[in-house]
Amino acid sequence: xxxxxxxxxxxxxxxxxxxxxxxxxxxxxxxxxxxAARINIPGFRKGKAPRNxxxxxxxxxxxxxxxxxxxxxxAVGVAxxxxxxxxxxxxxxxxxxxxxPIVKIDATVALPPVxxxxxxxxxxxxDELEVVTDExxxxxxxxxxxxxxxxxxxxxxxxxxxxxxxxxxxLVEGKEFANVEGxxxxxxxxxxxxxxxxxxxxxxxxxxxxxxxxxxxxxDYPNEEFAGKTANFNVEVAEVKKKELPKLTDAxxxxxxxxxxxxxELRTRISDNLEAQAKDGLRRxxxxxxxxxxxxxxxxxxxxxxxxxxxxxxxxDQQRQLAQYNxxxxxxxxxxxxxxxxxxxEAKDSAELRLKRMLVIDTLAExxxxxxxxxxxxxxxxxxxxTPQYANENLDTxxxxxxxxxxxxRRTAIDSVIDVTHKPKAAKxxxxxxxxxxxxxAAKxxxxxxxxxxxAxSAKAKSSSKDAKSKK
Amino acid sequence: xxxxxxxxxxxxxxxxxxxxxxxRYVFEVDSDASKHDIAKAVxxxxxxKVVKVNTLTVPGKVKRYGRRPSKxxxxxxxxxxxxxxxxxxxxxxx
Numbered sequence: 001x002x003x004x005x006x007x008x009x010x011x012x013x014x015x016x017x018x019x020x021x022x023x024x025x026x027x028x029x030x031x032x033x034x035x036a037a038r039i040n041i042p043g044f045r046k047g048k049a050p051r052n053x054x055x056x057x058x059x060x061x062x063x064x065x066x067x068x069x070x071x072x073x074x075a076v077g078v079a080x081x082x083x084x085x086x087x088x089x090x091x092x093x094x095x096x097x098x099x100x101p102i103v104k105i106d107a108t109v110a111l112p113p114v115x116x117x118x119x120x121x122x123x124x125x126x127d128e129l130e131v132v133t134d135e136x137x138x139x140x141x142x143x144x145x146x147x148x149x150x151x152x153x154x155x156x157x158x159x160x161x162x163x164x165x166x167x168x169x170x171l172v173e174g175k176e177f178a179n180v181e182g183x184x185x186x187x188x189x190x191x192x193x194x195x196x197x198x199x200x201x202x203x204x205x206x207x208x209x210x211x212x213x214x215x216x217x218x219x220d221y222p223n224e225e226f227a228g229k230t231a232n233f234n235v236e237v238a239e240v241k242k243k244e245l246p247k248l249t250d251a252x253x254x255x256x257x258x259x260x261x262x263x264x265e266l267r268t269r270i271s272d273n274l275e276a277q278a279k280d281g282l283r284r285x286x287x288x289x290x291x292x293x294x295x296x297x298x299x300x301x302x303x304x305x306x307x308x309x310x311x312x313x314x315x316x317d318q319q320r321q322l323a324q325y326n327x328x329x330x331x332x333x334x335x336x337x338x339x340x341x342x343x344x345x346e347a348k349d350s351a352e353l354r355l356k357r358m359l360v361i362d363t364l365a366e367x368x369x370x371x372x373x374x375x376x377x378x379x380x381x382x383x384x385x386x387t388p389q390y391a392n393e394n395l396d397t398x399x400x401x402x403x404x405x406x407x408x409x410r411r412t413a414i415d416s417v418i419d420v421t422h423k424p425k426a427a428k429x430x431x432x433x434x435x436x437x438x439x440x441x442a443a444k445x446x447x448x449x450x451x452x453x454x455x456a457x458s459a460k461a462k463s464s465s466k467d468a469k470s471k472k
Numbered sequence: 473x474x475x476x477x478x479x480x481x482x483x484x485x486x487x488x489x490x491x492x493x494x495x496r497y498v499f500e501v502d503s504d505a506s507k508h509d510i511a512k513a514v515x516x517x518x519x520x521k522v523v524k525v526n527t528l529t530v531p532g533k534v535k536r537y538g539r540r541p542s543k544x545x546x547x548x549x550x551x552x553x554x555x556x557x558x559x560x561x562x563x564x565x566x
Contacts, residue, residue: 043486
């Protein structure tokens with residue numbers, strides 16, 4: 001295989017390839033076998049006609065054409081490999097310039113893009129870690145109480161907020177309307193179900209009581225048949241139930257099934273969780289901002305071919321998502337009023353951005369010399385395996401390890417930038433606590449607290465799986 | 473018999489291709505041609521030396537056209553063995 005290399009514009013190289021005869025012959029033979037098996041030549045069974053007969057029958061050009069299909073990708077692949085152009089996963093653009101008797105191919109190959117980072121060390125971000133407040137904790141506890149609430153039957157008159165078991169007959173101009181037979185009804189103030197004002201009418205009723213009343217159905221009622229008319233209701237109350245929030249006791253805390261036994265422990269757990277969430281959120285927003293700033297400040301040389309290739313991926317992703325929701329692509333385009341060209345152009349833009357973001361992070365990793373040890377990769381994989389998402393997947397492959405390593409490397413690189421650029425202006429005392437906690441862990445310890453705190457670890461696993469997906 | 477009228481067409485099939493590898497070539501020939509005629513005709517047409525000619529009459533198939541069955545004509549097939557080393561380009565491909 002002989003080839004010469006020309007540097008093209010926009011991070012592309014052109015390889016002029018001359019394929020040696022042996023290789024062409026090999027592919028011609030393969031082509032002959034394929035063609036012979038496909039066509040009927042009188043006097044021969046399928047696939048049994050010798051080369052010269054087939055060649056006479058279909059013509060040498062046809063065979064050559066067939067041979068090109070396998071020959072070109074192979075020849076280009078070999079040439080690219082021999083030329084030491086690092087892979088960019090972008091298929092080269094290929095043109096066959098001559099093919100008989102010598103096959104000559106011009107292949108335009110995308111070179112890995114380069115980014116020149118701006119002076120990112122001068123960036124400054126003063127986002128502060130949100131301090132976990134008592135109100136937040138109380139809110140969470142209230143939610144837990146709410147979720148554990150029970151409904152207890154009471155003899156007293158019904159109040160708003162109670163749960164009533166009712167049998168209700170509604171009539172609108174002789175037509176049945178919103179009939180219920182022994183159904184549970186939550187009498188909430190301002191409830192629109194079945195019509196506004198119904199809940200208020202039930203107020204004061206007792207177990208076993210009944211009542212008849214009229215309600216004006218508002219003019220904007222969804223069912224036009226009844227809108228603006230008067231409904232007559234006849235309601236019997238079978239039961240009145242009061243919402244009973246459980247007392248916040250150690251027993252309640254223990255009943256939640258997690259490994260804590262007292263209210264105090266529950267509180268610290270909630271506080272820890274909230275803090276972990278806040279930290280995670282802060283880190284993510286910082287990462288977002290840093291990458292944005294890096295993209296902003298960097299200069300890029302990216303092959304347009306690469307962008308196009310990535311855009312195809314973007315489009316595929318889109319279509320897969322639509323397919324998941326059972327939406328037809330054509331309909332979708334009509335629905336949002338865009339043409340295919342618009343969508344392709346959009347995909348290109350987002351592909352370019354995606355590439356650039358990846359690129360700056362990788363360049364950054366290069367720049368900061370971020371490195372990840374095999375043990376760290378193994379630890380992360382073990383952690384991922386614990387999440388339900390990956391539980392059944394075999395992550396013990398070179399590919400998975402590679403992907404995880406890349407993710408970790410990026411994370412480490414970003415962390416190092418956060419260290420340099422993140423300077424919260426808030427009270428030093430508070431900041432100190434959080435930064436010392438942050439600095440030391442960087443990447444290593446990062447995985448460990450995550451292992452302890454459930455929400456944080458799942459959030460992390462999610463974000464890393466996202467990374468992994470966009471990688472592909 | 474006129475030499476030009478002896479050979480009708482070459483037979484190109486899987487079987488005849490295999491024979492070709494042994495220097496034996498298969499033709500459809502005029503039914504009235506003798507082995508001598510065939511040998512002379514092949515030598516004249518392809519400029520080769522014939523050492524042996526085998527012939528057979530292939531019976532025509534009975535085919536039905538419309539209502540009554542009819543018989544296709546019989547024809548004569550000749551397998552011509554050439555002197556070692558001689559070939560006929562017609563079979564070997566252009």
